[in-house]
Amino acid sequence: MMDPSGINNFEDQWKKALDEASETPPPSVWAGIEARLDRDDDDDIIPLWWRSPKLWYAAASIAALLLVGGGLWYSNRTEVSDKIAVEMAAKEPSSTTGKNEIQKEMSGQTDKKPENAQQIASSHSENGKIGKTSDSNTSAENPEQKYLENSVSSSSERISETPIGSGKQLADGKNNQYFTKNESAKVKKSLLPENKTVDSEELVLPARMHFNVNEAAVAISEERKIQVDFLTPNQFADLDVYMQKRYVFYKADQKAEEPLPAPKKHTEYYAAVGLMPATFNPDVKIKDAPMAFSQMAASRQKATTGTSEAGNSYAIQTQGGMRLSKHWSMEMGINYLKGNSRYEGGGYLLDATSSASANVLQSALNGISTSQDYTTSKNQPLEAANAFYIDVNKKVNNDYQYLQLPVQAGFTLNPDKKLSYSLLGGMMANFFLNNQLESASGQTITTTAEDGVYRSMNWAATTGLRLNYRLSSKWKANLTGSYQKAVSSGFKANQSLESHPYLYGVSWGFRYSF
């Protein structure tokens, strides 16, 4: 239906005209594509790593990790030494006993002159040397005080010159009361509530300080431990990894360029056996009837030739074959064929004097035989003068035995499937073994190759269709329909007799692959 607006029609026309349009690009386009593909492949081989920011990020990350890790390692070592110092301090609580007198005196002195203590505390934070803030008059009046002052002075000097982190000195009974103001503040901060103000008196009360020293040292250690814990790196699995891309130093498409796996070798040898029920027809034709029969025929105006009928036959087959390719195979074999048939018609001659009789085929065979033994003992001719013709259509058995050597080519469909089909075709050499013809008298005339009647070998064409059912990797069951047709006559002399045997058969067999 036409679109009244014309819009769809317009678009449809354009779409129809150009949607499937095609125009061959010039060869230079593919050349350019190929060149770029080659260049990309080369880029895959040698990565320009310095152009990759990710690698720079990765390097920076590694450097940062190393720095943090190194710092933590160093810090851990210091913490270990602090812990050792704290433990040592805890083990010698009585080491300060000897100094208690001095501390008490100092405490007393401080009680007397709290302003001095305050000065000590404040000046300690300024220059770290308590001695400098001591009252020289006081020290001059009291020798013990002087001793104390000296000892305090010397100790405080050591403290001031020693890094705060030295746990050994912090734990030492001689010095543990002489913290710097900052250290004391830290201690107090860790021991007291946050909102509690720092009382300078507490800083200089030796007894209380002594009481708090060990706890303070532990607190410092704990605080540092907390700090260390804070700096403890995450697990490596938790870290951001920037180096995601892996550069592989071989061509990315090397897999495609790897030599392809060798094609599956289809060469395979097999052997097979089978039994073939068949119908065999020798198709014997008498072109020139024997003299006696021809005379009868002439007088009676009747043909004296008969026809062959196929009979139930069988063949025992053995085959050896080779699979040449995925589909093609070649096989040879040795078969034994028992071909049974009947010959009907032509009447027979009866010798009135000897009561001997002979049918037309029998007589014909006699006529073409080149073996004297055959004509004298196996198949004696009748004298036509004494015989008379009996026109009876009698069926006589006419059986053959052949040794067959087939050579066939096969083309197999679905060769790797469970059920495959093979078309067969080839030639077959039929080696004549013998012929057993039932005579008119009921006796059997056996004709062999030596009797000079049949060709010792004649060729036949063969074709067939085979169904292969794979039972296992080695075994297959075969069902083969065959047709064989002789391409040359089975008789040596073709003047009077002719035979082109043919056969239909269905073979059942098994095949074993090596």
Next chain:
Amino acid sequence: MIFNEQELVNGCKQRNRFSQKQLYDVFGGKLFAICMRYTKNRSDAEDVLQDAFIKIYENISSFRNDSPLEYWLKSIVVNTALNHLRQQKYLKDLDDIEVYENGIADREITLGDFQMQQLMGFIQELPPGCQVIFNLYAIEGYQHNEIAQKLGISEGTSKSQYSRARGILQQKLNREKRFDDGSVRNKQL
């Protein structure tokens, strides 16, 4: 040409050069025609086709069989062409315009009287914005809202540009004096 599409794709995924060439041979013609429609000249179309095939080979591993291969290839070519036009600033400043009035009433025009190259030439002569939107709407079958989203323009701009393209094309067709009655009254004849 008889080919197995799946095998072709698999070969390209393995960077098999033979398969890549085969893919190019099979689809190169159609894709080149698309490139011609989106560009102004043959040289640009060749560049777009090259870029498109490089993208195709690089991204063939992402192709799933849930859509036909040809559609996937066409979409890559169209996107590559659009990127090319953006780089060339062809799609810059696409504005809403007044509908182009050519004064010629819409008539049924039989394009069958024209050669494909001739029609391609008409499209290439369109203004860049009109050309792209005409291709996307009329040939590729996108809706105006999809085109607007794709090009980062308003839906109205897409419609107006398309109307203008349609008018120009009708004018060109009418100028050739070829109408739906099949008569060819070209002044050259």
